[in-house]
Amino acid sequence: MEFELEVEKLATTPCNITANELEALLTADSNHLAPLFSTAAQIKTRFVGNKVYFRGLIEFSNRCAKDCLYCGIRCSNSKAGRYELSDQEVIDTARLAADLNFGSIVIQAGERTDKQYIRHISSLLEQIHAATNNTLGITLSLGEQSEETYRLWFESGATRYLLRIETSNEQLYKKLHPNNANHSFATRLNCLELLQKAGFQTGTGVMIGLPFQTEADLARDLLFMRDFDIDMVGMGPYIEHADTPLYAHSHLSPPVQKRFDLTIRMIALLRVMMKDVNIASTTALQAIRADGREAGLRVGANVMMPNLTPLKYQENYFLYQNKPRANEHTLTYIRELEASILRAGDVVAYGEKGNPLHFYSREKK
Ligand code: SAH
Ligand code: SF4
Numbered sequence: 001m002e003f004e005l006e007v008e009k010l011a012t013t014p015c016n017i018t019a020n021e022l023e024a025l026l027t028a029d030s031n032h033l034a035p036l037f038s039t040a041a042q043i044k045t046r047f048v049g050n051k052v053y054f055r056g057l058i059e060f061s062n063r064c065a066k067d068c069l070y071c072g073i074r075c076s077n078s079k080a081g082r083y084e085l086s087d088q089e090v091i092d093t094a095r096l097a098a099d100l101n102f103g104s105i106v107i108q109a110g111e112r113t114d115k116q117y118i119r120h121i122s123s124l125l126e127q128i129h130a131a132t133n134n135t136l137g138i139t140l141s142l143g144e145q146s147e148e149t150y151r152l153w154f155e156s157g158a159t160r161y162l163l164r165i166e167t168s169n170e171q172l173y174k175k176l177h178p179n180n181a182n183h184s185f186a187t188r189l190n191c192l193e194l195l196q197k198a199g200f201q202t203g204t205g206v207m208i209g210l211p212f213q214t215e216a217d218l219a220r221d222l223l224f225m226r227d228f229d230i231d232m233v234g235m236g237p238y239i240e241h242a243d244t245p246l247y248a249h250s251h252l253s254p255p256v257q258k259r260f261d262l263t264i265r266m267i268a269l270l271r272v273m274m275k276d277v278n279i280a281s282t283t284a285l286q287a288i289r290a291d292g293r294e295a296g297l298r299v300g301a302n303v304m305m306p307n308l309t310p311l312k313y314q315e316n317y318f319l320y321q322n323k324p325r326a327n328e329h330t331l332t333y334i335r336e337l338e339a340s341i342l343r344a345g346d347v348v349a350y351g352e353k354g355n356p357l358h359f360y361s362r363e364k365k
Contacts, residue, residue: 064110
C-alpha cells in the first residue's frame with residue numbers, strides 16, 4: 001500500500017523522504033496512519049528506549065523586549081503583570097528538581113539582551129551548579145543573543161539551548177512578527193547556527209496550526225529540522241491568546257482538535273526521520289486534551305517538562321490561553337505525570353541527564 005511504502009522510506013537512514021510525501025502523510029485520512037504511529041513507537045523503543053526524561057521547568061521571568069504577535073507576554077501586552085524570580089527562588093527551585101531526582105532543568109523567560117541581565121544569568125548558572133553539586137543538566141530558553149553571550153552562558157554551565165524557529169517559512173514568519181529588525185527570521189536562523197557552534201545541544205521547534213500555515217509548510221519544517229541536524233525538538237499546537245494581535249486571525253487556524261492531530265503526526269514523523277533526537281511532549285498538547293502529553297509519548301516523544309515555577313508566578317507566564325498550571329502539590333503533580341507515563345508504556349529516567357544521543361552522533365561527524 002502507498003502509505004506503507006512512504007513509512008518505509010521514512011525509516012531509511014539517512015531519511016530521504018520528500019516534502020510532497022510528508023505533506024501526503026500530514027493530510028492523509030487518519031484511517032491510514034496506524035503504520036506510521038506503530039513504526040514511530042518501534043523506532044523510539046529501539047533507538048532511545050522507553051524512558052522519559054524530566055526537565056524541571058523554571059519560568060524565570062515574563063519580562064520581554066520583543067513583541068511576537070502570537071504571544072501573551074509580548075512587551076505590548078500591558079495586561080500582563082510582570083515578574084522575575086529572585087536568585088533564592090531560582091536556587092530553591094533548582095534544588096527541588098535535584099531533590100526530586102530530575103536529571104535536568106530548563107530556565108525559560110522572555111527575551112532580554114542588556115549586559116546586566118546577561119551577567120545575572122551567568123551568575124545564576126554558577127550558583128545553581130554549586131547548590132546542586134553539578135548534578136543537573138541545564139537547558140536555557142532565553143531567546144536570541146549574541147555569539148559572545150551564548151559562549152559565556154555555555155562556559156557558565158548551560159549545555160542545552162532551545163530556540164524555536166517557530167516556522168521555517170520566512171514569509172509566514174513575517175506575518176507572525178512585527179516588521180522590524182528586532183524580529184528578523186535571518187537573525188533567528190543565525191542564532192541557531194551560533195548555538196551549535198558554541199557547543200550547545202541545540203533544540204528548535206515550531207508552532208502547529210498557525211493562521212496562514214499549510215501542511216506543506218509543516219512538511220518543510222520537518223525537513224528543516226532534519227537538514228539542520230537538530231538535537232532536540234519541542235513542537236506544540238498554536239493556541240490563541242485574546243490579548244494578542246494574531247487573535248484577530250483565529251478563524252484562519254484549523255480547529256484545536258485538528259491542531260492536536262497535526263502535532264501528533266509531526267511528532268511521529270520526526271521520530272521516524274530523526275531516530276536518536278530528544279522530542280518533548282509539550283504542555284500545549286495538554287492544554288487541548290488532558291491526556292495530550294501521554295499521546296505524544298505514544299508516538300515517539302521522550303521528554304517532559306514538569307512545571308516547577310513557584311505557583312504564584314505561573315498565572316503570569318501566560319503565553320497562550322488555557323495554559324495548564326501545575327498542581328498545587330508538587331508531589332501529586334509528579335505522581336500524576338508518572339501514572340500517565342506508565343500508561344504510555346514508558347518509565348521515568350530518574351537521576352539521568354538524558355543528553356540527546358543525536359548530539360554525540362553529530363559531534364562524531
Ligand atoms: N522568549 C523565548 C522563550 C519563551 S517563549 C523565545 O521566544 O524563544 C517559548 C515558546 O512559547 C515560543 O518559542 C513559542 O513557540 C511558544 N509560544 C508563544 N506563544 C504561543 C502561543 N500563543 N501558542 C503556542 N505556543 C506559543
Ligand atoms: Fe517574548 Fe518569546 Fe513571547 Fe516572543 S515568544 S514575545 S520573545 S516570550
